[in-house]
Amino acid sequence: MDPFDELRADWKSAPVPELPPTITQTIVSQQRKLIFTNLMVSISFAAVFVVLGWVFTTYEGRTPAFYSSIILMYVLLIVYLCALWASVVYRKPDPLGHTSAYVDATLRKLRLRKYLLEKGTPLYGILLTAILFFYYSDVLMEASLMFKFSAYGLTTAYIIGTHWFSRKKRRRQIDQVDALIEDLNSWLPPNG
Numbered sequence: 001m002d003p004f005d006e007l008r009a010d011w012k013s014a015p016v017p018e019l020p021p022t023i024t025q026t027i028v029s030q031q032r033k034l035i036f037t038n039l040m041v042s043i044s045f046a047a048v049f050v051v052l053g054w055v056f057t058t059y060e061g062r063t064p065a066f067y068s069s070i071i072l073m074y075v076l077l078i079v080y081l082c083a084l085w086a087s088v089v090y091r092k093p094d095p096l097g098h099t100s101a102y103v104d105a106t107l108r109k110l111r112l113r114k115y116l117l118e119k120g121t122p123l124y125g126i127l128l129t130a131i132l133f134f135y136y137s138d139v140l141m142e143a144s145l146m147f148k149f150s151a152y153g154l155t156t157a158y159i160i161g162t163h164w165f166s167r168k169k170r171r172r173q174i175d176q177v178d179a180l181i182e183d184l185n186s187w188l189p190p191n192g
Contacts, residue, residue, distance in 0.1 A: 019099055023183050027106060030176065031089050034113070038084050045077050062138055069135035076131060080124050087113040103184050110184070114177045117170050122163060129159045 056070045089109045091102055132155050140148050 019103070019187060023180070023187065026180055026183075027089060028092075030180065034088055038081075038088065041084060042081060045081055048077060049074065063141075065134055066138035069131050069138070072131045072134070073128075076124070076127055080120070083112070083116055083120060087116055100188065103188055107181060107184055110177050110181050114174060114181070117174050117177070121170065125159045125163050129156060 052070050052073055056067065059066065087109050089106050091105055133152065136148070136151055136155075140151055143151075
């Protein structure tokens with residue numbers, strides 16, 4: 001047998017590392033839920049895009065703050081939606097043994113998801129509030145002082161309330177992502 005045949009025989013006899021089924025099932029389960037959530041967010045954002053487009057084209061002769069706030073809202077929603085979809089793991093484990101590449105790609109997506117849950121969502125809320133205030137500066141220009149305070153106050157309370165009441169769910173999601181990251185990191189070889 002020549003050296004090439006020996007090398008090929010050694011290569012074929014080498015064990016192919018595979019992810020434990022529990023980790024794979026957890027990844028698939030979380031990704032299904034994430035895809036469903038992202039679809040619902042996409043549908044609701046599409047409705048918001050239609051309403052914003054209608055508002056933008058219906059009210060003519062407004063100040064630059066009005067049009068700028070609507071454009072900024074479009075940009076914010078599109079960027080956030082793209083980030084949400086970027087955190088989805090579309091790949092499945094490769095049966096041909098390229099599992100470490102799959103694990104690396106999955107870890108990148110999970111880290112992005114964790115970042116979005118920890119920092120992206122609160123930042124989105126802050127930016128959304130600022131854009132709405134910018135919008136209000138035009139729309140509420142002629143409103144009474146009491147109405148302005150009510151609008152600003154209710155918007156702020158709504159954003160803070162939404163963040164407050166969703167914190168347990170976000171914490172649970174972060175814990176699930178952390179556990180999965182830890183499982184995948186423990187599966188990787190020390191140098192990988």
